[in-house]
Amino acid sequence: MQIEELFRIALGLESPWRVARVQFTEEAQRLELWLDFPAGSRFACPECGQRLCGAYDTTERTWRHLNFFQHATLLHARLPRVECPEHGVKIVAVPWARSQVGFTLLMEAYILLLVQSGMTPRQVARLIGEHDTRIWRLVRHYVEEARARADFSAVRSVGVDETSRARGHDYITVFLDLEGAERGRVLYACEGKEADTVRQFAEDFVAHGGVVEQVSEVCADMSRAYIKGVAENLPQAALTFDRFHIMKLVNEAVDEVRRQEAAERPELKGTRYLWLKNPENFTAHQEAQFEQVKRLRCRTQRAWFLKSVLQDIYRWESRENGAKLMKAWCAWATHSRLAPMVEVSRTLRRHWAGVVRWFESRITNGIVEAFNGLIQAAKRRARGFRTTANLVTMIYLLFGKLDLNIPAPLR
Ligand SMILES: [Zn+2]
Numbered sequence: 001m002q003i004e005e006l007f008r009i010a011l012g013l014e015s016p017w018r019v020a021r022v023q024f025t026e027e028a029q030r031l032e033l034w035l036d037f038p039a040g041s042r043f044a045c046p047e048c049g050q051r052l053c054g055a056y057d058t059t060e061r062t063w064r065h066l067n068f069f070q071h072a073t074l075l076h077a078r079l080p081r082v083e084c085p086e087h088g089v090k091i092v093a094v095p096w097a098r099s100q101v102g103f104t105l106l107m108e109a110y111i112l113l114l115v116q117s118g119m120t121p122r123q124v125a126r127l128i129g130e131h132d133t134r135i136w137r138l139v140r141h142y143v144e145e146a147r148a149r150a151d152f153s154a155v156r157s158v159g160v161d162e163t164s165r166a167r168g169h170d171y172i173t174v175f176l177d178l179e180g181a182e183r184g185r186v187l188y189a190c191e192g193k194e195a196d197t198v199r200q201f202a203e204d205f206v207a208h209g210g211v212v213e214q215v216s217e218v219c220a221d222m223s224r225a226y227i228k229g230v231a232e233n234l235p236q237a238a239l240t241f242d243r244f245h246i247m248k249l250v251n252e253a254v255d256e257v258r259r260q261e262a263a264e265r266p267e268l269k270g271t272r273y274l275w276l277k278n279p280e281n282f283t284a285h286q287e288a289q290f291e292q293v294k295r296l297r298c299r300t301q302r303a304w305f306l307k308s309v310l311q312d313i314y315r316w317e318s319r320e321n322g323a324k325l326m327k328a329w330c331a332w333a334t335h336s337r338l339a340p341m342v343e344v345s346r347t348l349r350r351h352w353a354g355v356v357r358w359f360e361s362r363i364t365n366g367i368v369e370a371f372n373g374l375i376q377a378a379k380r381r382a383r384g385f386r387t388t389a390n391l392v393t394m395i396y397l398l399f400g401k402l403d404l405n406i407p408a409p410l411r
Contacts, residue, residue: 007033011065011075011096016041024071031068035077035096043092045084055080056089063097064130065104072129075104098407101138105407108138112406115139115397118377120385136390143393146402152187152210154180157217157361158234160201160226161242161368162193165375170388173197174371174395175205178219178363185401189392198229212236219363221245222351240361241354243314249347250307251276253340257303267296275304303338314358322359371395 004019013019013035020036042052058078065073075096083089096104103111114124121139125132157179162171171193177185187210188201202212218237220226222245230237254275262268274290282290294301306329313325326348333345348355374394375385385391396402 014095016043017077017095029071031071031073033065033073033075035075037080041080043080043082045082045087046090046093047084047087051084051086053082053084056083057081059091061102063102063104064107064128065096066106066110067128099138099141101134101141103134103138108142109407111135111138112142112404116404120394121390122386136393139397140393142404142406143396143400143402146404147208147396147400150208150400150402152177152205152208154182155187155205155210156180156214157219157363158187158215158237159219159242159363159365159368160198160230161221161365163368163371163375165385165388165391172388172392172395173201174368175201176365176367178217178365182401184367184399186395186399189395191388191392193223193225195225195229195232198226198233202233217361217363219361219365221365222347222354227354238357238361239354240357240363241351242365243358244364244366246348246355247307247311247314249344250310250341253338253344254300254303254307256340257338258300261299265296265298267293268298268300271300275300299338302336303341306333306336306338306341316359319359323356326356326359370399374398 003022007019007022008017011019011033016037017035018037019033021034023032023034024030025032037055040054042054045051045053058080061077061079063075065075067073077094079091079094081089081091096106098105099108101108111124111128114127115121115135119127121135122132124130125135155177157177159176159178160173161176162173164171170191172189172191173193174186175188177183177187187208188204190197190200206212212234213236215234215237217240218230218234219240219242220230222241227239230239255272258268258272258275271289271293274286274293277286279287279290309332310329313322313329316322316325330345330348333341336342375391385394397404
C-alpha cells in the first residue's frame with residue numbers, strides 16, 4: 001500500500017478526496033499532507049446539500065491536525081467553490097473540518113476535551129505548540145454556537161451572584177438556573193455588578209425562549225443594585241436573600257467584636273480562626289484551645305453564640321416558625337450590646353421579606369463557590385484567562401451545561 005493511501009484511510013477521507021502528497025520535514029519536526037480531488041469532481045452545495053455542482057475555482061486552506069507521534073501535522077487543500085443556482089457561490093463543506101479556526105475536527109475534539117477537563121487554553125496552547133489566541137477562538141466558537149441553541153423556556157427560579165477576577169476588581173455577575181433537571185447551570189454571565197446586568201440578563205433570557213413573567217423566585221445578596229434590577233426586570237419574582245451572604249455578614253460581625261475586644265483582652269490574640277471556623281471541623285488541638293477561650297466569658301463568645309444560633313435557624317425545616325425564630329434572633333441581636341451584631345440585625349430587618357422568604361423558597365447561590373474555585377485555579381496557573389471576556393467563556397464552558405456538539409470521533 002502506498003503511503004498516501006494509508007493516510008487517506010487513517011483520515012477517513014472519502015471520494016472525491018484523496019491524499020495527493022505527504023512530506024515530512026525533519027528540521028521542523030512537521031508532517032504535512034496535501035489533500036486533493038480529481039479534476040471534474042462534483043460537490044454538494046453547502047447550503048442545500050442537494051445540488052451537485054462542479055468546482056468553480058479554489059482557495060488554499062491549512063488545518064492543524066492531531067500530532068503524528070511528537071510531530072505537528074498540517075493538512076493543506078485547495079477548497080473548491082461551487083456555484084449553486086439557488087445559493088450562489090459557496091465554499092464546499094469538507095468532512096475533516098467544521099469551524100473557521102483552522103483545526104481539523106479531531107484536533108478540535110482533542111482541544112475541547114483538554115479544556116473541559118480543566119486545562120486552561122493557555123496550557124493547551126503550550127502543550128500542542130499553538131498560540132493561545134487560536135485556542136480561545138476555537139473555544140469561543142463552540143460555546144457561542146452551543147449557547148445559540150440553549151433553551152431557557154422552563155426556567156422559573158434564578159440565582160444572581162457576583163464573582164471577581166482579582167480581589168475587588170473586574171466583577172462578573174453570574175445568573176444561574178436554581179431548579180429542576182438543569183439546576184446549577186449558568187444561564188448568563190457578564191461584566192459588572194450593577195442593576196443593568198439584570199436587564200442584560202433578561203434580554204438574553206428572552207432571546208433563548210425564557211419567559212420573564214414565569215420567573216417566580218430569585219436568590220441574590222442584599223445589594224441595592226440587584227434589588228433594583230430584579231424589581232425592574234423580573235417583576236413577578238419574589239426575592240430570597242442568600243443565606244450564605246447573610247452568614248458572611250454575621251461572621252464579619254463576630255470578627256469585628258473580637259478585634260475590638262482583643263485590645264483589652266490579650267488572651268484573644270491568635271484566636272481569630274476559632275471563632276470563624278465551624279467547630280465540626282476542628283482538629284483535636286483546636287477543640288482543646290476553644291474549650292480554653294470559652295472560659296474567658298468574653299463578648300466575642302456571645303457574638304459567636306449568636307452566630308451559632310442563626311446557623312441553627314437556617315437548618316430549621318419547618319416553614320411555619322422560621323420567620324418567628326428569625327424575628328426572635330433579631331430582637332436578641334439588637335439587645336446584645338454588641339455594636340456589629342446590632343448592625344446586622346438592622347440590616348436584616350430592613351430586608352425582612354427577602355430574609356424570611358428563605359423558609360418558603362429554600363434557594364441559595366452556594367454553587368457560585370465553584371466559580372471562585374475556578375478563578376483561583378486560573379490565577380495559580382499564571383493568569384490563564386487574561387480578559388474578563390475569556391473568563392465568561394470558561395464559565396459557560398464549564399458550568400453552562402451546554403451541548404457543545406463536539407465532533408463525533410472523540411465524543
Ligand atoms: Zn444550494
